Amino acid sequence: MGEFELLARVRERLPPAGPRVRLGSGDDAAIVIADGATVTSVDASIDGVHFRRDWMSLAQIGRKALAVALSDLAAMGAEPGEAYVVLGVPADLDEDGCLELLDGLVALAAETGTTVAGGDLTRAPALSLAITAVGHAAAPERLVSRGGARPGDSLVVTGELGGAAAGLLLLEDPGARSTFEPHSGQKYDRNASAEALSARYLEPEARLDEGRALAAAGATAMIDLSDGLGGDARHLAAASGVGLRIEAGSLPLAAGVAEVAAAAGRDPLQLAASGGEDYELLAALPPERFDEAAAALASAGGPPLTRVGAAFAGSGVEIRLPGGGSLEPEGFDQLS
């Protein structure tokens, strides 16, 4: 099957385009109606760098590549719009494999109301995706950058942390699944938890509704947690020109993180503070808006919102441990 036949089969599988899209996949470029602000992010996913094919199904690889790109739109408080997909196909991936991967991506696109409006398909030495995600807002003032946090703002996170890092530990060492033990007396389904943690790594969710709710509730700055809380907090602090103090004891740990950490000889707070890929949102907002923001998430059936620290006049990020001392904030360097 050649490029054009495969593209035709891909197009057959795409859900109907959204109302903004006047011309979708198949021409020189897509035409989209925009009236306000567009938000655009690009993200690469490459075999051996961002994922391993022996850990993930092709559908999961496609789904996660889009989720990661949509997560950037979530962190701006934007409405998802269109996605453009560059797929690099290695010699050992056949047409059915390409379609399985794209089916995973398209399923998430349909769930989130995202139109796959274009792409490029090419030979490549390794399976690789580059996703461009475009979101929309009525006006740029509705959007939240990393740069608006003010001293005194509360620092909040959506959902739970450390789950993706614990899931990754379980994937790296399947034997760890049988060695990690629930706390004594705790009612605990070990296998369900291992699956849930692995799913946090394999099938992250973009917090799109939560990002818009936080923007509406007055978030002054926001970033998604891709590199790890410590590293991403540093980006937000630097962009805002403030310091951030995080209380490690207040971090909301995902269920099972403590047990996996214990089995692996790791500190669960370190997993929560430095493990990347949770794709939760870290936001700053005035303290008096916290209840409104938490209620907005709860009423939409969303994840909990947790206050984890505050911004102060200064610079840098301090992650304070419950017993005194501090964790060194670490981030993920894509070139290392």
Add this chain to the structure above:
Amino acid sequence: MGEFELLARVRERLPPAGPRVRLGSGDDAAIVIADGATVTSVDASIDGVHFRRDWMSLAQIGRKALAVALSDLAAMGAEPGEAYVVLGVPADLDEDGCLELLDGLVALAAETGTTVAGGDLTRAPALSLAITAVGHAAAPERLVSRGGARPGDSLVVTGELGGAAAGLLLLEDPGARSTFEPHSGQKYDRNASAEALSARYLEPEARLDEGRALAAAGATAMIDLSDGLGGDARHLAAASGVGLRIEAGSLPLAAGVAEVAAAAGRDPLQLAASGGEDYELLAALPPERFDEAAAALASAGGPPLTRVGAAFAGSGVEIRLPGGGSLEPEGFDQLS
């Protein structure tokens, strides 16, 4: 040097953002004001697939990757706006190499008024770029897809054809440079021509002004010549639901194509009709608008516009040879 320091050095080199760009590179996503129609295209360039590092400087690789993406905007008649750059960095490319490549890209961005508004930098097994180019128009009706050609329309091309294919032949076999001879009696600078042909392949131009001029002059369908005239004409014919008849004798050959073809034992018309990467525009327009369109290009100091055929009620593409018979239209399959 890590990812974040390199990104900081890249950002220092970017020219000022255009007036639409409210938030450029360095946040989760870029924010761009849009009021009308946006036009978006993505293109991959991968070492060993789309280019060879021993033929091209890093600056040329960066420049051409953007040119190819902008060419799709030209083919819609859009005004260039923003570019987003995914750069996959192999282990043997150091930071200076990355900056040289991006300098080539940024130089073309500055020449064309394109803002580099975001990107992603990652390790990769081979040097690879994925460029998203976004253009703008006041309304979707101002833009030209592949799909509007009508029977009776004239078929026109900008500039000259076959130059990139001839340049590629010279790059593939540098010895060919010394074997191809000018026509007897012709005043002809062999080296200058070899350089000019190689430049057509190495440093193609996106016909942005010409695309907008053709759109304004009533082009009914347009496509850029990336895969080769024959293959791209087939795309236009299929999208428009018409047949296209092309007179091979009327194709405007770039200077030196005949000589290179003779030296290589190739048919120059085949190079012009099937060689890809000229990045000229192929457009359909009502015959009575041809003079206006040609004058618009000429008054802007642009390349010539040449009538090469016509659309008819039917399907498919026929390339008729001057002496009778026809050439088989070929295209480039990115997966072959």
